[in-house]
Amino acid sequence: MSPSHQAPGGRGVPGTRPPGEHDVGGQAFRDEEEYPSPVPAGPPRRITWRKLVPVPLALAAILALTYLWITGVHLDSIARNSLDDGNVRLRVWQHIRLTAVSTFWVLVIAIPLGIALTRRRLRRGAPVVTAVANVGQATPAIGLLALLVIWLGIGPSTAIIGMVIYAVLPVLSNTVAGLRSIDPTLVEAARGIGMSGVGVLAKVELPLAVPLILAGVRTALVLNVGTATLATFGGGGGLGDLITSGIQTQRMPVLVLGSVLTVVLALLVDWMASLVEVSLTPRGLEAP
């Protein structure tokens, strides 16, 4: 008898395993850890209804309650003027714009700066720049804004500059931390297989740093929604207008509406950022 017959299918033709058969490590190069497990049917959904539904529902409920309360109380002409539909809409819109524009500039400044500070040549500058950014955040936002108004005059751009200075730090430090936390052997492997410097950055470093960078962006967004209420002191408008005029004219409904809208906006932005964070994190980096 000849025991050295070849496998009937030849190479590459997979046979089905007879039921109850064990894989006895007989594969020439299979070690025992490699019992094949069934191929997963598909990647699990990352954005589950639990992440999607409750927050907007809760926010809608808060808004509805506030609306009911305001329609229930008696409003005099000053309050009615402030709570005029057009005015509220304008303030909300201004607020969103302030947040969006300042966050845009924060990203444009902080991410490239963070990348630059992790390159070999500029690495030494990192502590200095981080210290400066730290000062930006440590300064009370209102004081910073006042100083900027004295220097640059009143207007939306002054408010935006203040917000940017205030929010650069979290994105900058997270970008630097995200890029630094990458295993140096991975970067060396990337260079070793022939990636150029730009290629290593774009294909390896940035994707691996994405979770941390996005966490920084989320922090900056929420910060910006908050500091945008101060823009009113710099002539930037926004929901801060409602709040301050509510305080000055001692009209509770105006104050409450301004505050509630700010809170709802902040939570909404945070929720949206969390969804973006989940969907942009590379699949290979998720917890198994």
Add this chain to the structure above:
Amino acid sequence: MSETTTGAGPGSTATSGAPIRLENLTKAYPGSASPAVDNVSMEIKAGETVVFVGPSGCGKSTTLKMINRLIEPTSGRIRIGDEDVTDIDPVKLRRKIGYAIQSSGLFPHMTVAENIALVPKMAGWSKSRVKDRVEEMLDLVGLDPREFHGRYPRQLSGGQQQRVGVARALAADPPVLLMDEPFGAVDPITRDHLQDELIRLQHELHKTIVFVTHDFDEAIKLGDRIAVLRERSHIAQFDTPEAILTNPTDDFVSGFVGAGAALKRLNLTRVRDVGIADFPTVTVDDPLQSIFNKLRNGPHNELLMLDRRNRPYKWLRRGDLMRARGSLARAGQLVHDTVTRDATLHDALEAVLTDSGGRVAVTGRRGEFIGVVDMVTLMNSVQELLEADRLTAIEHEHDLEELRAHRTGQELEGGGTTP
């Protein structure tokens, strides 16, 4: 880049190895008194596996990284093939050199297929060619393409990751492969399998491989030649494993070889070099009666049962069937360990000793059964080996002095150490 492109056989278009020449390579880091690598010259032949072995911190890894210029040499030249690559664009150079490192270096955010496809994509291969190549490489390193294609590195075991790492290094078919302690982070059993795999791959591909390890046994098993390096990457001995084992040039080398040189000799002989004996087999689909008859009438009191893909499955002894009341599913003993033809006698002996039957099944490329090696065969070849070694040792005793004088002369001239 002019690499030696010779078809490895009919129908094969694989690029085989290119020679590497290191000429007076030195790396000095600013601020340290002595160079990390001092004046290394070495000639590595095309298609050869050279292992750098030495204590940690001896500069072996630095020397390796100077070949693909991850570390730029302070002085000296590097030639690959006919080309001086010391001053060419390092990115271009590295795309022609496979690179595999410890703990695989796979990018965790890319799937197995994306990892392997990186280098071919950078080399500008067409999409369909890259796709075919990925499947081919996965198959080559023994992973089922359909199953592993879309997995992420964290979903693989250490051994599987390392296989993908090797597949990625070989994907663009480079003539030269650099491996920096690639199997350092996996468990010993997996490491053995991976080493066997590498030997098999090298049989098929004939690349020029430079391999760094601190494990002398690994060096013996894998290297065509071994460069034993001492501090600052000075070459203590650069020779075949046999020569280093039987005839170490000095105390440093013999210290590194360590005790049990005779046993280590087992690592130099492969299962394919000793007699692989036939063994009666049956398959799971055979009718019970014929299995019964074979067991009763055969020369051995044992049978090997193969599964439907002809892989060893169970050892069946006389009486096993009776005890299991005629049920094939319950009878017999599962095959625990098998060896390939590229496994060393050391591995085979280990497998034989652990298996109660006193023999181990030898399997081929796809795990199919080829034959068995038993204790008697192994003992005989070990005795022959030791006898042969004793003879060579006596022979070498005479020209040892001569050889040393020759070596010293060569080193003084500053030329490469040629065997």
